[in-house]
Amino acid sequence: MSALLEVAGLNKRFGGLHALRDFACTVQQGEIVGILGPNGAGKTTLYNLLTGFIAPDPGARIVFDGQSLVGLAPHRIAARGISRTFQLCRPFAGLTVLENVVVGALGSQRGRGADLEARGRELLARVGLAGREQVSVDVLSYGDQRRLEIARALAARPRLLLLDEPFAGLGSGEMADLSALLRQVHAREGLTVVLIEHKLREFMSLVQRVIALDFGAVIAEGPPEEIVRHPAVIEAYIGREAGVAEGAHAP
Ligand SMILES: Nc1ncnc2c1ncn2[C@@H]1O[C@H](COP(=O)(O)OP(=O)(O)OP(=O)(O)O)[C@@H](O)[C@H]1O
Numbered sequence: 001m002s003a004l005l006e007v008a009g010l011n012k013r014f015g016g017l018h019a020l021r022d023f024a025c026t027v028q029q030g031e032i033v034g035i036l037g038p039n040g041a042g043k044t045t046l047y048n049l050l051t052g053f054i055a056p057d058p059g060a061r062i063v064f065d066g067q068s069l070v071g072l073a074p075h076r077i078a079a080r081g082i083s084r085t086f087q088l089c090r091p092f093a094g095l096t097v098l099e100n101v102v103v104g105a106l107g108s109q110r111g112r113g114a115d116l117e118a119r120g121r122e123l124l125a126r127v128g129l130a131g132r133e134q135v136s137v138d139v140l141s142y143g144d145q146r147r148l149e150i151a152r153a154l155a156a157r158p159r160l161l162l163l164d165e166p167f168a169g170l171g172s173g174e175m176a177d178l179s180a181l182l183r184q185v186h187a188r189e190g191l192t193v194v195l196i197e198h199k200l201r202e203f204m205s206l207v208q209r210v211i212a213l214d215f216g217a218v219i220a221e222g223p224p225e226e227i228v229r230h231p232a233v234i235e236a237y238i239g240r241e242a243g244v245a246e247g248a249h250a251p
Contacts, residue, residue: 004029004160004192005050005064011057012045012216019045021216027160032186032193034207036200036227038236042216043196047162051084052077065159083158085149085166091137097124097148098133104152116155123151127181143174150181160192161185167199175202182206204228212236 003026010023020042027033035043048054050062052074062069069077083104091100101120124133127147132140140148146166153161166182167175179202186193197203204210204224212220212227214236220227227233 002029003027005194006061007050007063008061010046010049010060010062012042012049012054013057019216020049023213023216023218025211025218025221027192027194030190030192031209032195032207034203034210034224035194035196035213036203036210036233037213040215041213041236043213044164045216046213047084047164047196050077050162051082078156078158081157081159082162083153083156083160084162084164085153086164091140091145091148091152093138095137096134097129097137097140100137100148101151101155104155105157120151120155123154124148126154126185127151128177142169143171143177146170146174146178147181150178150185154185154189158191160194163193163195163197165197165199166195167197167202175199178202179206200228 005025005027007026008024010020011018012020023046025033035046037043045054049056049060050069052069052072056062056070060070064080064082067080069080072080092103095103098117098120101123102116105116105119121133124130127150129144129147129151132144137145137148150166163182166178170178182193183206185191195203195207207224210222210224210227211218212230212233214232219232219236220230222230
């Protein structure tokens with residue numbers, strides 16, 4: 001394995017609030033890494049920094065596949081091979097399911113319309129949405145929107161997939177299906193995945209390594225079974241959320 005992503009000295013201040021402090025991590029090619037932390041810990045800020053949606057404070061190092069991403073616009077970072085999904089699904093309303101996936105591929109590929117459409121159909125089949133290509137996204141269930149979101153992110157042929165709470169709002173059956181899908185995508189595409197999640201049961205069974213954040217700082221890092229027992233992690237959750245080991249969702 002070689003490092004796909006190397007981050008060091010990553011800081012973000014919003015006025016007086018230090019939302020991310022001296023964050024550093026290395027993600028190896030092919031890993032599934034989880035980012036854990038209570039509400040407001042800085043998880044989404046980290047994704048926003050990695051994808052160029054917001055700029056880091058000076059001095060940051062973000063190296064992806066050997067090249068610096070600092071200062072690049074979001075579309076350039078996407079073109080380098082980083083795709084993300086959002087906490088709240090953002091399908092393009094009024095478009096069909098297939099059109100949504102094809103739009104996900106634009107900007108990162110130069111393929112002809114027909115190629116993009118064929119790839120879109122293949123991805124929809126892979127995420128379990130075959131037969132729904134021409135349906136408007138507006139009628140999709142929440143679980144199907146999550147599947148679409150994954151297909152749309154994969155359409156850009158990413159090397160690193162950043163998932164932001166993919167299980168939020170799903171029932172237990174849908175969560176198990178989505179877990180299976182993510183495992184399959186990871187194995188088949190050789191994708192490197194970073195995952196933010198509050199649904200700890202799903203999270204812990206999916207990720208190989210966890211980085212725990214609190215108040216913008218890394219408080220623990222290690223295999224999931226160690227992290228759920230880590231005193232600093234338990235401390236971060238107690239009082240703010242119901243027991244970390246119980247897989248409770250933050251309010
Ligand atoms: N654009 C912004 N302007 C000011 N403060 C912000 C901004 N974005 C985030 N913050 C603050 O930075 C801190 C970290 O927020 P962030 O959204 O990264 O947390 P999080 O770990 O993703 O939380 P959640 O689990 O609730 O999504 C919070 O205190 C938040 O209010």
